[in-house]
Amino acid sequence: MTRRRLLAVLLVGVLLPAGCGIPAETDVQVDGSVPAGEAGSLNGPPASPPAPTDSDEPVPFLENYLRAAAAGERDQAYTRAQKFLAPEARDLLPGKPQTSEVELTVVRLRAKPESTPPNNQGTSTVTIKVQQVGVLRADGTLGPPAATETEYVFQLRRAEPAGTGLLITSLPNVLLTSDAALRQYYRSRTVYFWNSDLTRLVPDLRYLPSSVPAERRVTEVVKWLAGGPSDWLAPGVTGLPDGTRPINNATGADSQWEVNLTMPGANEGRLARLGTQLAWSLPELTGQLELKIQNQKRFSVDLERERGTHLAYPSGANPTRFSVYDGVLHPLAIGTEQRATVPLPAAENRNVVSATLARAEDQVLAALVVTGADRRLRLKVGTGPEPVAVFNTSDVRAGFQAMSRPTWLRSLDKDHPAGLVAADGKLYRFDGAATLSPVPLNVSGSVVAVAGSLDGHRIALVSGGAVYVAPVSVEGGVVTLGQPRRLPTLLTGVTAVDWIAEDQLVIAGNDPDRRSAIHQLAVDGSWEPPLASEIGAPVSQLAAYPGGGDRGLPAYSFMFETAGSAWRNNPIDFVTPEQVLDLPAGSRTANPTAPFFLY
Structure with a gap:
């Protein structure tokens, strides 16, 4: 794979408040290279609602219709949508007009709408192929999709008198809007709820019309x-x-x-x-x-x-980069970023396949996936002041053929550290003694990846090629998961996931052309910009730093492994052996693998 084949799609970072890594209100629209608004700003006045007379061509007219319901206050959504309808079609929309309780069905267009040429009566048909994203509710939440349709058909005719545009005569029995309209006319906001023991705030993503x-x-x-x-x-x-x-x-x-x-x-x-x-x-x-x-x-x-x-939750120390090199953890030297030493004794730092290190006040939490002479994988766990001296290994009599990179749950209960790992298709909880306990999951397929959020009370996981999020309660070392919610994504065969911001994930899978790609994905599935495409091989490891750009790394920083090599973004590039620190003299040449961040 050459560097030319790996193309990066650059995103504008959202400015985060200093010292906490927590975004304020953000404008969801980031298409194009524009300055990020300051925390809490609206990035300019709200866009004007579309009008039926803005276009007399079927496809642009229909695209404007998909924007209309979202383009203002909720209680006027039906009024705006009905302006695009012929009189004979205005009873086809469901629900009650002129109420703020209206729900909008949000869809993502899979392709440009297709239209047929007008017939002798001036009637044409427009078909849109969609992915169901969710239902935007009156409380600002985006709930799971209620509909299952992958295609909608609209019929249009010329308005009377001639030359005054188009009108819709037949349409689906649902009030539709697009994810593009959501980004254009709404602003995302985060509200916070206390966790179960009232010690930490947990973010909850909402949407507010920019016209408010x-x-x-x-x-x-x-x-x-x-x-x-x-x-x-x-x-x-x-x-x-x-x-x-x-x-x-x-x-x-x-x-x-x-x-x-x-x-x-x-x-x-x-x-x-x-x-x-x-x-x-x-x-x-x-x-x-x-x-x-x-x-x-x-x-x-x-x-x-x-x-x-009263910080919402600890953002951790300044992040540093690590990777595995020839079975041993080593720090990385990327530009002028802060560098670190491995907080483990050399005797414990060997035969490593992947790892996660985390900081919890004065403690370091270490979870290593290691391999033995039988080539089976086991989990080795150590916690304590740096360097971590005491480690425990999961049942040495058994092992696993496959094991994901572990994740620590950043709970305030430092006396009972806990984490999660996927092994041979199942999800397991582990503790400081490296005891693995199965975690029941009501999802289909094999679990291949899991990642914990910065607040420690939400996880993302990959099972059966799909992405899920779930709430987490951690009390006395006991981990309880709520029912996972599946997120819509344009990627199929997802292989890896991590948290790249407070309410954003980074995921790896196959794009619609079956090429390996990395996308950003909102925690409710509302937004999915591409981050890297044409990678050339499946992504086997993926790690991100979910804090802001105020701690030595750019916001939205991530690293990944594909085809046995480690990569990074900002910009997309190889992690080279020359960037691996503390290599002993005479080390054999190898590629860095399994990169991750310590924070």
């Missing part, structure tokens, strides 16, 4: 928090007390805000936790926010100070 004015964003975020987490995340987090609801809209501007709520059991602890949630869920706001319970002032939070003194 600034003063209403506070109200919408309060409603989202009161309404509870996304369905898929709910088993792993704690919502506000049942019966919590806002009283009227939030009020204020600039640096003074006021939120009035009904909250059963609103003691000081619960209000303090809600203040932290609001500070992180409204990252663009500074100043004071007053919490009132049934019109009585109860708690005040300085939003900026709260974010500075």
Whole structure:
């Protein structure tokens, strides 16, 4: 494989707040090379809604229709869509018009829409081939797809009087919008819920129309928090007390805000936790926010100070790069990036196939996949101050033919470190003693990869060539998974996954032309830009750094292995033997493999 065959698609990084690796509100639209907006910005005014008269050609007209429902406030979605319909077709849309409870079916176009030439009556047909992405709900969540159609057909005719455009006469019985329209007319936002033991915040991705004015964003975020987490995340987090609801809209501007709520059991602890949630869920706001319970002032939070003194979750130390070279872990030297030493004694650093190292306060967590004389794979685990001196190995009497790169769950319970690994098609939990315990999963196919998020309470996994996410509860070393949610992706035969940002994954598989490729994928499947294409061979290892660009690495940094060689991005290039540090004299020449980040 030559370097010319590996093409990178460059993305614009989102600027992250210093010191936490947590993005604020971001504009989902990143097509093209444009400056990233500052944290909390809208990157300019919202785009204007499309009009039926913007085009009299069938395909552009239909593409505008797919934008219309998303192009403004939710309660006017039907009104905007119906402007594209002939009078005889306006009863074909389902649901109730002029309500904010309308749900939009989001689809991803697999190809350019196709149209037939107009017949003698001026009627034409437009067909779109789609992938179902999900259902955009009134609470800003993107739920799993409800429809299964892979193709929709529309019939169009000339509007009367002649020369005034087109109208749709026949259409699917569903209110459609495209993922491109979602990026164009909505802004992604992150709200935060406490984990099960109320020690760490867990992100939850939402969408807000860009037309919503600034003063209403506070109200919408309060409603989202009161309404509870996304369905898929709910088993792993704690919502506000049942019966919590806002009283009227939030009020204020600039640096003074006021939120009035009904909250059963609103003691000081619960209000303090809600203040932290609001500070992180409204990252663009500074100043004071007053919490009132049934019109009585109860708690005040300085939003900026709260974010500075109560981090949502630890972002870890400055990241450094490592890889396996001839069965031994070695640090990498990439440009001017910070370099490290291997935090393991030499006697334990051998026969390594892949590895994960993580930092937890003053501890290093090490999980190594090693091979023995029988060529079977086992897991070797060690935890403790650097260098980690004591290791345990999984059952030496047995082994596995295949084992993924392990992942540590970054729980605050440092006395009970836990991680996950896929071995011979099944998912296993491991602890500091390298004891492997099967984790029940209600998914099809063989599990080949697993990755934990920065907050430690969400995982992504690959099973049967598909990508899933699931919430995680870690209590006393016991790992409990919620029901995994399958994510839509244009890639098939997915082989690897990792977290590349707070709410973004990086995945490897086959593109529609059956070429090996790497894509970025939102945690709800809403957005899937390509990162690298024409790789030439399947990706066997994939590792990313999910923090921001403020810790010595560019945002969205990742590395991977394909055809027995390690690669990196920013820019896409080989990891060469010359970039491997601490090689002993006389080492045999080899390719670096199984690259990963320590942070």
